[in-house]
Structures are given as C-alpha cells and as structure tokens.
Amino acid sequence: MKNKRFNLLLIVVVTVVAIWSLWPTWRDYTLTKQVNSLGSSRDSLTFAVNHRDEIENARKKSLKLGLDLKGGMHLVMEVDQVDLFDQKAWNKDEKFFAIMDAVRAKTVSSDERVIDLLASEFKKENIPLSRYFYDIRNTDKEVISKLQKESEDALSRAKEIIRNRIDQYGVAEPVITTQGSRKIIIELPGVSDENRVRNLLKGTAKLEFRLLREPEVLIRTLDKINTYLVQNASAGAQAVQADSASAAAVHGKPVAPSPAASTGKVSSRPLYDVVGVYQNGTAFTNEHSKEYVSSLFHRNDIQALLPPDTELLISAKPDVNKTGEKLFTVFLVKKTPELTGGVITEAKATFGSQGVQPEVLMSMNSEGTSKWARITGANIGKRVAIVLDNAVYSAPVVQSKIPNGNSVINGIESLEEAKDLEIVLKAGALPAPVRITEERTVGPSLGADYIRAGMLSLLWSFVAVSGFMLVYYKKAGIAANIALVLNILIVLSVLAGFNASLSLPGIAGIVLTIGMAVDANVLIYERVREELAEGKTVVSAVSQGYDRAFSSILDSHVTTLVAAFLLYTYGIGPIQGFAVTLMIGTSASLFTAIIVTREIFNGLLGKNMLTQKSFG
Amino acid sequence: MRIFQKTNFNFIGHRKIAYGISLVLLIAGFISLAVKGLNYGIDFRGGSEVVIRFEKNIDVSTVRGALDASGVSGSLKQYGMDRSFLLSTVFRGDTGELKTLLLNALNSRIPGNRHEIVRIDAVGPSIASDLKLSAIKALLASLLAILLYVGFRFEIKFATAGVVAIFHDILCVLGLFSMIGGLFDFMPLEVDQSIIAAFLTIAGYSITDTVVVYDRIRERVRGQKPADYERIFNESMNQTLSRTVITSGTVLLSVLVLFIFAGPAIRGFAFAVFMGILVGTYSSIFVAAPLVFDWVRLSKSAIHLRGGQKSS
Numbered sequence: 045m046k047n048k049r050f051n052l053l054l055i056v057v058v059t060v061v062a063i064w065s066l067w068p069t070w071r072d073y074t075l076t077k078q079v080n081s082l083g084s085s086r087d088s089l090t091f092a093v094n095h096r097d098e099i100e101n102a103r104k105k106s107l108k109l110g111l112d113l114k115g116g117m118h119l120v121m122e123v124d125q126v127d128l129f130d131q132k133a134w135n136k137d138e139k140f141f142a143i144m145d146a147v148r149a150k151t152v153s154s155d156e157r158v159i160d161l162l163a164s165e166f167k168k169e170n171i172p173l174s175r176y177f178y179d180i181r182n183t184d185k186e187v188i189s190k191l192q193k194e195s196e197d198a199l200s201r202a203k204e205i206i207r208n209r210i211d212q213y214g215v216a217e218p219v220i221t222t223q224g225s226r227k228i229i230i231e232l233p234g235v236s237d238e239n240r241v242r243n244l245l246k247g248t249a250k251l252e253f254r255l256l257r258e259p260e261v262l263i264r265t266l267d268k269i270n271t272y273l274v275q276n277a278s279a280g281a282q283a284v285q286a287d288s289a290s291a292a293a294v295h296g297k298p299v300a301p302s303p304a305a306s307t308g309k310v311s312s313r314p315l316y317d318v319v320g321v322y323q324n325g326t327a328f329t330n331e332h333s334k335e336y337v338s339s340l341f342h343r344n345d346i347q348a349l350l351p352p353d354t355e356l357l358i359s360a361k362p363d364v365n366k367t368g369e370k371l372f373t374v375f376l377v378k379k380t381p382e383l384t385g386g387v388i389t390e391a392k393a394t395f396g397s398q399g400v401q402p403e404v405l406m407s408m409n410s411e412g413t414s415k416w417a418r419i420t421g422a423n424i425g426k427r428v429a430i431v432l433d434n435a436v437y438s439a440p441v442v443q444s445k446i447p448n449g450n451s452v453i454n455g456i457e458s459l460e461e462a463k464d465l466e467i468v469l470k471a472g473a474l475p476a477p478v479r480i481t482e483e484r485t486v487g488p489s490l491g492a493d494y495i496r497a498g499m500l501s502l503l504w505s506f507v508a509v510s511g512f513m514l515v516y517y518k519k520a521g522i523a524a525n526i527a528l529v530l531n532i533l534i535v536l537s538v539l540a541g542f543n544a545s546l547s548l549p550g551i552a553g554i555v556l557t558i559g560m561a562v563d564a565n566v567l568i569y570e571r572v573r574e575e576l577a578e579g580k581t582v583v584s585a586v587s588q589g590y591d592r593a594f595s596s597i598l599d600s601h602v603t604t605l606v607a608a609f610l611l612y613t614y615g616i617g618p619i620q621g622f623a624v625t626l627m628i629g630t631s632a633s634l635f636t637a638i639i640v641t642r643e644i645f646n647g648l649l650g651k652n653m654l655t656q657k658s659f660g
Numbered sequence: 661m662r663i664f665q666k667t668n669f670n671f672i673g674h675r676k677i678a679y680g681i682s683l684v685l686l687i688a689g690f691i692s693l694a695v696k697g698l699n700y701g702i703d704f705r706g707g708s709e710v711v712i713r714f715e716k717n718i719d720v721s722t723v724r725g726a727l728d729a730s731g732v733s734g735s736l737k738q739y740g741m742d743r744s745f746l747l748s749t750v751f752r753g754d755t756g757e758l759k760t761l762l763l764n765a766l767n768s769r770i771p772g773n774r775h776e777i778v779r780i781d782a783v784g785p786s787i788a789s790d791l792k793l794s795a796i797k798a799l800l801a802s803l804l805a806i807l808l809y810v811g812f813r814f815e816i817k818f819a820t821a822g823v824v825a826i827f828h829d830i831l832c833v834l835g836l837f838s839m840i841g842g843l844f845d846f847m848p849l850e851v852d853q854s855i856i857a858a859f860l861t862i863a864g865y866s867i868t869d870t871v872v873v874y875d876r877i878r879e880r881v882r883g884q885k886p887a888d889y890e891r892i893f894n895e896s897m898n899q900t901l902s903r904t905v906i907t908s909g910t911v912l913l914s915v916l917v918l919f920i921f922a923g924p925a926i927r928g929f930a931f932a933v934f935m936g937i938l939v940g941t942y943s944s945i946f947v948a949a950p951l952v953f954d955w956v957r958l959s960k961s962a963i964h965l966r967g968g969q970k971s972s
Contacts, residue, residue, distance in 0.1 A: 112925075120784075120787060122784075122786070151786070152785065152786065224790075238755075238756065238759075239756040239759075242755075242756055243756075480782075480784075481783075481784035481786055481787045482782065482783050482784055482787045483755050483780065483781070483782040484779075484780070484781045484782075485755070485779065485780040485781075486778070486779050487776065487777065487778040487779060489713075489776060489778055490711070490713075490778035490779050493923065494923065494925070497921055497922050497923040497926075498922065500921040500922075501917050501918050501921040501922045504917045504920075504921060505913070505914040505917040505918070508913045508914070508916075508917060509910050509913055509914060512909075512910060512913065513910075515661060516661050516906070548922070548923075548925060548926065549854065549857070549926070549929075551922070552918055552922060552926050552929065552930075555914050555915075555917065555918050555922070556861065556911065556914055556915065556918070556933070558914050559910045559911035559912070559913060559914030559915065560865075560910075560911055560914075562907075562910050563868070563907040563910065563911070566903060566906045566907050566910065567872065567903055567907065570902055570903040570906070574899070592879070595875055596871055596872050596875035596876075599809075599810070599813055599871040599874075599875065600867070600868035600869075600871045600872065602809060603806055603809060603810070603864050603867040603868060603871065604864035604865065604868060605864075606802060606805045606806060606809060606864070607802045607805075607806070607860045607861065607863050607864030608860070608864065610798050610801045610802040610805065610860065611798055611802075611856075611857055611860045613798070613801075614794040614795070614797050614798035614801070615794070615798065615853065615856070615857065618853065618854075619853045619854065619856070619857045622854075622857050623857070626861070660661050660662075
C-alpha cells in the first residue's frame, strides 16, 4: 500500500501548506481586532507600536483584498501615439497635418493599431512614409518597424515615469502594468483624493524655457489675427458658434475695457472681443473666453499668421483684477525652447521669498547649467517664459547671468500643487501625452458592503450545499463536506501565497466553486449507489465507483478549466479575478474529490465503519 | 434519500418534441434580439456611471429633479440597495468634473440629506470596443477548445453536438436577457463583462453535464450493434438522470445564494448563470445526446469512441 501512504502524505502536506499560507491572514485579522477593541486610542497606539513588526509582517503576507473590496481607483491610460509619431516627423507641411488629422479621427473609432492606420492613410495619398519619417532612403516597412519600436519604447518609458510619480506621491502597493501597444493599467488601492491623483497622472510634465517676443510683435500679431478674422467673418462666426457656451459668456460679460478695444464696433473686432490689451503691451483673456481663445490659437490657419518660429500661449494661472475677474495673460513665445526639462535633476517645493507664495526650486545638471548660464547671459533684460505642458507659469525678466543652474517656477496657487509639480518634475516628462480612457473608483463604504455581501454569499452557499450533501448522502456527505472545506482553504491559500488579490467577482468564483466542487463527489456517489444496487460489496462498490466515475470527472473538470483559462486570457481586471478563483477551485476539486474523499473512505472501510447505508 | 428511483423515460423517442421546444425558445430569443436588442452596460457601450447613496430615504424623482435643475444630463435609476441611485451619462475622461458637478448640485438642492458617491465607473469608447472584441475572442476560443477536447476524448460527432448544445444554451440566455432586460429595477440585466464571464461559465458547465451523459453512452455502446443504439442511449440517459440533476442542483443552489446575497453588481451574472445551468441541464439530455443519435442514425456508421475509463 505504498500508493495509499503517498496519498495520505500528500493530503497532510497540502493541508499544512494551506493553513501555513493563510496563517498571516488570520493573525492580521486578530491583531486588527485587538487594536480596535482596546478602549482608548492611546492604548491602541501603544499596542500597535509594541507589536509593530508582527502586525507589519502579518499584513504583508496576508490575503490581499481587491480594489473593489478595499476601495480605490482602477485607471486605464492610453499613450497618444498620434502625437508621438507627430513628434518624430520632420519636413512637416499642410499635407502632413491633414493626414495626421485623418489618422487622429480614425483612432477614436477603430481598433487597429495606430501605426497601421498611419501607414494606410499615407498609402491612400500615395506618399512614402520616408518623406516625413527618418531617412528618405528607408522603405515603408523599415519606417513602420522603427516607429513601432519607438512607440513600444514610449509605452514602457511612460509606465516607468507614471510609476515614479505614484511612488513619490505615496500609494501603498500600486499595480502598474501595460497592455497591448498603448495602454497602461494603474491600480491604486485606498486612494482618497482621486482628483489630485488624476491631475498628477495625466500631465505630460513637459517643461520648457522659452524666450518671449517683444510686446510690439505681440500686438502686431494680434492685430493681424483680428484683421484675418474680420476678413473671414463667416468662418470666424462659425468658430464662435461652435463654442457657443464660451461665446455666450463673452457677449454677456465683456472683458475689461482696454485702450485698444475701447473704440469701434464689437462685430468688427472679433479677436478683441475676447482678448484685451493693456497699454504696456500685455494681452489677456478672461476665464470664460479662455477655452475659445486657446482653441483659436491652435487653429492651423491662425498659426500660419504668426511670425516664424513663434507660438501664442496662455498663462497657467489667472491674475485677479480689482473687480474680482480672473484674467489669463497671453504670451507670444519662440516655438523652439532654449532649454527643456530633461536637464532638471532636482526639484523642491517651498515658499517664496515673501514666505506666502508657494514655488518650486529647480537645479540642473552640468550641461543644463552651462547652457542656462549662456542663455541668461545673452538675454539680459529680456523675458524667459517657464512653460509646463504648454501653459506659461511665469515669465521673469532676466536680471543677470545665472551661473549655478538654478531656476524657479512661481505663480502656483497652493503648496499642494507645488508638491505635485515637484513630483512630476522629478519623475521626468512623458514621451507623449496620455489620456484616461477608463476609470473605476470604488469608495471604501461600498467596499465594506461588498465584503459583507460576499461573506454572506460564501456562508449561505456553504450551508445550503453541505446541508444538502448531508441529507442526501448521509455519512458519505460528511466526507464530501470535509473535502469542500479543504477546497475552500486551498483556493484562499493559493491566492494568499501567490499575492493575488480577492475581489468580489473572485468571491463569486469561490461560491460557484462550492457548488461545483461537490459535483465530482456526486458523480462518484451515484456510481457507488448503482454498484451497490447491483449487489456488490461496499468495498468493491467504492473502488468501482471511483474508477468508473473518473473519466467523466476528468472530462468535465478539464472543460471548465479551459473556459476559465480563456476567460483569464481575454478578460481584464475584475473578470480575471473570477477566472482565477474558478481555475484554482476546479483544480482543487479534482484533488479533494478523487484523493481526499477516497482516503477517508479507505480509512472508514479499514475500521469497518462503512456500510451500504453510508451512501444514503 | 433519492430523487429518482429507477426511471425509464423514452427521451430519444420524444426528441422531436424537445427539438420543437428548443426551436421555439431560440426563435423567440432571435426575434427579441432583432426587435428589442440588448441592454448593453458601459463596458460595451462606453460611458460613465455614478452610484450615489443618501443617508436618509429619498424619492428617485426628487434626486432626478435636483440633477435636472443643475444641468446634469443622464438617466437616474434606483440602484439595488436602499437609498442608492445609479446615474448613467456620456463618457467623460475626467470624472473629477462630473463629481464636482454632482456634489454642487446635490449639496445645494438637497441640503438636508447627506450623500456619498460610492462608485464611479468611466469607460471610453475605444476601451469599450476593445472589451467587446476580447469578449467575442474568449467565447469563440473556448468553444473551439471544447470542440477539440471533446472531439479528442470522444468523437467529432459528440463534440459538435456538445458545442451546438452550448450555442443553444448561450443563445437562450441571451434571448432571455433581451426579452426581460430593463424590465426590473432590481435587476437591469445589462450585458457587460460579467455576463461574458457568465457565458463562459455556462459553456464550461453545459459541456460538463453533457460529458456525464456521453461518458455513460461511451461505456455502454462499445461493441453493440447500431440497431441497439436507441435503447442504449435511452438507458444511459435514464441512468445518469440522477447525477445530472443533482450536480446541476448543487450549483443552482450556490448561484441562487449569489443572486440573493451578493448585491446588484453580481446579480445579472448570477441570473445568467442560473438560467444557463437550467437550460444547460435540459440541453444535455434533450439536445446534445439526441443530436448525436440522429447524426449517427443518418450517417449509418457505428460509433468509434476513443478514451474511456480505467479498466475494471
């Protein structure tokens, strides 16, 4: 009976490992209970401090709860590949912009890879990709593979940068993975300030130092745009109508009168309806018109009117004037940055010289330091705009050459925001913009409800199924129920052991497993009853029952495993949790039904405790 | 205790009636799918959903009025638990804005009753179409895998009939979802990711039941003449009736518990699995095995089965 001894040993080992793996979960639970049961908060604190190692250890190894049970955020972010490819292109012209716009429109509705869409659009126009990408001698195929490589790199870099930002912000046990060619999946358990996290994640953090053009040039350019808009009145009117909300706000609430805008009819000054100009040459727009003005500045036809290598930008934060209106400054800056955020080595949020204005101090590496010294030295008296993600934070006048590589961002509203800026600057800029395409947030109170609901389901399902087995199969039912308990233990311990987390769908998987795990025993017991009915002895009926039921048990378990595995492969997030518990449960039930219950019967048979009646 | 003593139903003889019932079920489902369609959840259609829970009892129309007055668009429904409401709106990349909008609206217009936003889901259109695609892939791949496995373990006729039975079960449940989706507030029956999980569970379970019947047929049919097939099929199905019903019964019990206790997030899933297992049990007796029988009869060849149990 060597086989029998092996089976017994196997059962003991599995049980011990299961309990060992679940032990920290139990300790975690009892310790937390102890801490909470202590009367005063002081007592709980002392207890927590005294048992700190033990508590931390138990917590680290205990069964993790999924986002839906604990509360937290699940985010899917997409790297904007169109923007990325746009960055890689050179010799850009009207044709190129038109094609890129078409590609961008298509990505919204299509499942195809962006690179394939790009290639097919270029093919449609019969333009080789190499006219804009890499070397003119490259074939389309080479360009595509290079761009594909580029986008893979961008994805993994974006993932690392996002991880840095989250780590610095401080979230316990974040999970960050990539999926496919452009998605990053971020799981943040127990996050309370979702808004802040969202802002922290979605900014590109592209920092640039750009020279400001002279005020006269700005005013000349604005005049030119205004004239253009008058000439294209119909097109302009359309654009205004398209943004009816901001247009209405503009008409209902005109911006503060400015010297340039005080005379003349409203309709003949489409630009100056929304942009005011001070005598000193500063242009501004109010908070209602900001969105419209910004979209205006992004239009290709408007950009063509600007002096070469310049761009119109709007300040990140408003100034509040005497009447309490929030005014955003408009800047004309050089398009080519003098210096970019890549040279920043250190950033620190602090309060400014007056001690009230939060600001971020930055220092640069040696290359940046020498460049910065040269730039500041050559542009004394001029203004340099500090631009983050295309919004101007400040545009100080260069007073003197800065030799030590220090610079500062001010114009920040709160210390919290300064801290977030510090984080994104330290983590570095994303290679391309990202946007949130899926977000699921569960509050902690709903999580607690889910846990209660899940536990109730587990309990009642166990009571119902095990009660049925007892009533229907009597003594044999006890064996099946022991196997069932072991089955649940195995599922939980495997989850805990492999650091997988338990979610509500996961609990549903366990509940379903409870129903399915007894199936194998039902198959065996029904077979044993048949054999008994044919007049066989208990010993041979049991052994025949097990042998003959084996093939249908195997087949039915394998098919369930296959379905669960494919669900795991193609599913995402919560559904995978369900698939995992179902897979573990099904495998465990093969073991518990075929080996565990059989050993129980062998034991009982050896002691003559099994009779015909034991199978109900 | 025994539910079935020795039974002697003539399943094969009455198979035409069963085919008729199945056809009626399928056609009714198809008509409903064509006319009414399915009630897709945000997983597959994209959009945002917010669950708001109030501290005190409140009428759905009061909340709706407050939201309408503040310009929050979207549909508001009672959601599962007491004092909770589900707001569905179009997708917004920044759910923060939506949240602020809601907080302002509810705080200013329903001041006496504190509320909490317990869940926000937002799924963009591109994700929604990705999810749809992978759901279809998962279903097709699992059907193919089951076809191959059962074909390998039994015979291609058995495997095909088994997969047809799975199709039958899933289509019946899908038809049912179309027919009664949206009728009950406590159970909106939206088709989302969890329903795909339900379908795969149904697929796995439907074939489980079928395999139990097949296994007995395999055991009995070996070396018998085709003329005896009808008797053997009938006897096998009668002998396994008790197992088939009890194994389904225990799973139905568990799923029923899920339906009652696990809350609104799981309810649609539990309903789908419950109905799927009911139909699956029916189809393993009345669809899969009779189809094999008809196929074997029409092809006039004996059954050559692989696999089987350990020699006894």
